[in-house]
Structure formats: structure tokens, C-alpha cells
Amino acid sequence: KGIVVFKLYCLAVMTLIAAAYTVALRFTRTVSSDLYFSTTAVFLTELIKLLLSLGMLLRESGDWGRCRSVVVSNILRSPVELLKLSVPSVVYAVQNNMAFVALSNLDAAVYQVTYQLKIPCTALCTVLMLSRSLSRLQWFSVFMLCGGVTLVQWTPPQATKVQVEQNPFLGFVAIAVAVLCSGFAGVYFEKVLKSSDTSLWVRNIQMYLSGIVVTLIGVFVTDGAQVLEKGFFYGYTPWVCVVIFLASVGGMYTSVVVKYTDNIMKGFSAAAAIVLSTVASVVLFGLQITVAFLGGALLVCVSIYLYGLPKQDPSRVQKPSSDGEDTQRLIAV
Numbered sequence: 001k002g003i004v005v006f007k008l009y010c011l012a013v014m015t016l017i018a019a020a021y022t023v024a025l026r027f028t029r030t031v032s033s034d035l036y037f038s039t040t041a042v043f044l045t046e047l048i049k050l051l052l053s054l055g056m057l058l059r060e061s062g063d064w065g066r067c068r069s070v071v072v073s074n075i076l077r078s079p080v081e082l083l084k085l086s087v088p089s090v091v092y093a094v095q096n097n098m099a100f101v102a103l104s105n106l107d108a109a110v111y112q113v114t115y116q117l118k119i120p121c122t123a124l125c126t127v128l129m130l131s132r133s134l135s136r137l138q139w140f141s142v143f144m145l146c147g148g149v150t151l152v153q154w155t156p157p158q159a160t161k162v163q164v165e166q167n168p169f170l171g172f173v174a175i176a177v178a179v180l181c182s183g184f185a186g187v188y189f190e191k192v193l194k195s196s197d198t199s200l201w202v203r204n205i206q207m208y209l210s211g212i213v214v215t216l217i218g219v220f221v222t223d224g225a226q227v228l229e230k231g232f233f234y235g236y237t238p239w240v241c242v243v244i245f246l247a248s249v250g251g252m253y254t255s256v257v258v259k260y261t262d263n264i265m266k267g268f269s270a271a272a273a274i275v276l277s278t279v280a281s282v283v284l285f286g287l288q289i290t291v292a293f294l295g296g297a298l299l300v301c302v303s304i305y306l307y308g309l310p311k312q313d314p315s316r317v318q319k320p321s322s323d324g325e326d327t328q329r330l331i332a333v
Helices: 002-028 037-059 064-076 079-105 108-130 136-154 168-193 200-230 238-260 262-284 290-308 323-331
Strands: none
Touching: 002 079, 002 108, 002 238, 002 262, 037 064, 037 079, 037 108, 037 200, 037 238, 064 079, 079 108, 079 168, 108 136, 108 168, 108 262, 108 290, 136 168, 168 200, 168 262, 262 290
């Protein structure tokens, strides 16, 4: 009974984080004329993730001396490993910035549904990069999910309480780029993790160090002149801090609890996040729900559930098909 309660707790927290992050980010990009620089928010997110990973490594090591030894040997004296992890760092930096672009131009509910394209993208990368296979049901669910997203994007619902100028096509392109980045980086990181017995927290630290450098360069390349003129924290409000907090803590929390859940529960979490985002969008942004959106969202929710079902063929040993997605969720929030 205790395990069931804990799994339900994990499901509820994962769902709330996913929905709250999307809605809060959308809110911060549409309600203020003094718009903050998204590149600085992405940089701060990477910095906080690094600090949290150091804290988790310290806890895993048991004392500061052992933790320092691990950091020196695996990070300061391993430039090749840092270079190896710089690949997903760059890709995730692009992905996280694309999330801001997408939610500046698309409603949170539309974003939440469309972003589920990360599942077929991750599945395809898993097949190509890790030589795994998908069941017929999983392939069917992939095509169903793509059909549902197409239906949602065919006639996207409009938000009546958003006064800023939006470009839905740009938003969809941003999601497409984010999805491709998410799929590739998640599977690449999984491959690196399984190539050695190095701790997950060490790998995270290696990646976040590279991520900090990459995102800081992005700040000055993209918004350097304005940041120098207006300040690094220009436009920051308590809600912007909430977005950064959710982006930082959400991924770290998921990395701790995801091993206690299964694919079906993660599917329910994604579907519930879509429902919560939709309800919040109607209340906060005046989203006008259409039949096409409802139909597409339903197809996406069903496909997520079907994709998470275990393979039925008893003659084949079931490999953990969710590894790529799990790894992605550890670090991509």
C-alpha cells in the first residue's frame, strides 16, 4: 500500500510540474511589456541544475572529501569526457531556448500536445542509435500521436486574453526544433551513461558545466547589447523566478523518482498534464476549445498510453524501452 501511495505521489508531482512549467512560462511571455531575456533564464536554469547535481553527488558520496575527489578525477582531469558531454549541452541549450520561442507564439495547451512529438522522435533515435526495436503497437501509437498533433495544428484554438503579437507558424517550427533536440540529446546522453559506470550525477555535472558555458555565450551573442544596457535581470518578476525554479527542480526531481514509476504511469502523467494545461489556458488565457483540438488531444493521450504498454511477445526479452525517454526527462525540463 505504501508503494502505491508513493507512486501516486510521484505521478501527481510530475504532472503538476509539467503543467505548471508550461502555463507559467506562457504567462510570463504574454502578460508584460517589459519582457525578460529568455537566454538569461536558460543560463540560470543550467546554473541551478549544476548546484543541485553537486548537492546530490555530495549526498551520494557521503562526505565532502570523497565528493571533491570524485569531482577532481571525473571532471577536472577528464577533459575528453567534458567534451563528450558538450554535445548534448549544446543541443539542450537550443531546445530550452526554443521552448521560450514556442510558448511566446502558441498557447500552453497546444504546446503541451504538440511537444509530445518527442516520443516518436526519441523512439526513432533509439532505433537508429541504440539498435532497439519497437513493437507493432508502439509504431501504431507513434503514427496515432502524429495524427493527433496534426489535427491540433490544423485549426489551432485561439486565446482571447493574450494581447501580444503571435506567430503560430514560428511557434510550431520552434517546437519541431525542440522535439528533434530532445530526442537526439536524450538518447545520446543515455548512450554515454551506459558506456561506463560513472554516476548519473557526475555525468549531469559534466553536462551542466558545458551547458553553463554554452548558454552564457548565447546570452551575449543573442541579447548581449540589451543585457549590457538594461541589466541581466531586466523584466524579472516572481513568476519568472517560478519558471526558472520549475525548470531546474522539475528535471532533478524527475531523475530521482522516475525509477519508481512505469511507462503507463508516465503516460497518465503526460495525459493529465495536457488536461491541466488546457483547463488553465481556458481560465487564464481565454482559450477557445475547438472540436479539432479535443479530437487531436484525445488521440495524443491514447497514443501515449498505448506506447507505454509492455510488449506482449513472451519469446522476446523486454528491454527497458523507456530508457531514452527517462534519460531525456532527467535533464530536459
